[in-house]
Amino acid sequence: MNLHENIKKYREIKGLTQQELSTILNISPQAISKWELGKAEPDANMLQKLASVFEVDINQIVGYVYNIGEKTIYNEEYDKAEYYWGKEHSQISLDVLKYKPPIKKYKVLDIGCGEGQNSVFLAQCGYKVTAFDISDKAINKAKNLAKENKVEVDLFIADINAFKLASKFDIIISSGALQYMLLDMRNKIMDNLLEYTNPNGIHVHNAFIKKPFIDDPPEKEPIFNYFKSGELFTYYDDWEILECSEYIFSCNSSGIPHKHCMNKVIGRKRDFRK
DSSP states (O other): OOHHHHHHHHHHHTTOOHHHHHHHHTSOHHHHHHHHHTSOOOOHHHHHHHHHHHTSOHHHHHSOOOOOSOOOSOHHHHTSSSOTTOSSOOHHHHHHHHHSOOSSOOEEEEETOTTSHHHHHHHHTTOEEEEEESOHHHHHHHHHHHHHTTOOEEEEEOOTTTOOOOSOEEEEEEESOGGGSOTTTHHHHHHHHHHTEEEEEEEEEEEEBOOTTSOOOSSOOSOOOOBOTTTGGGGGTTSEEEEEEEEEEEEOTTSSOEEEEEEEEEEEOOOTTO
């Protein structure tokens, strides 16, 4: 089933009329009708509210359905008081400021936001930020960080393999998250991200690259699908490429020193309406 069929299905399962659901969501019945007819789609914030009302996972309403068992190795670390990755933003936030400065309240999507360091920083800079992570513990930490810094960030739990965009963004970012895409889902997910980016919007991604001279990391994750050199670039063949580079860095995240190679790709969606 697709999104509009699922909204109708779960509304009926809960025994709600369109009028009753619209009252709960504080929107018009006409909006519900348009969703169910496929003439409009709820944004990310409204999808969360629908999931809460229907008492289902957001992925059951919008996404791709699958079951892979354990999904992250970091929940135990995220459950601790200290921030596993620290509280400071990373270079990816500075890239956003460089290529899409907040001259207006641009909409940002942070994929695999972890404990929210970049999401919170970008909200402080004036962006309207939506962010998700598969870890409930990470999202709780991100909410606390947003509260600590007195900013609003639309945070929710979702899996990159199951969450499907239904509204457009000006900026989409990810750092160390795209490797969690299942290989047979990769094209579909990337196509969805590309489609739901506004003209002149940008993507900023850091993706792990497999190199024969670098050993696999000591952490054994349930999903970790490397990109090949140059592969991420190919998804942006009709975009303006602002940056494309590879870099090697040292990491001690597991307590065992090791190295990674990442590919940074920054692209701007061309506005073909001109």
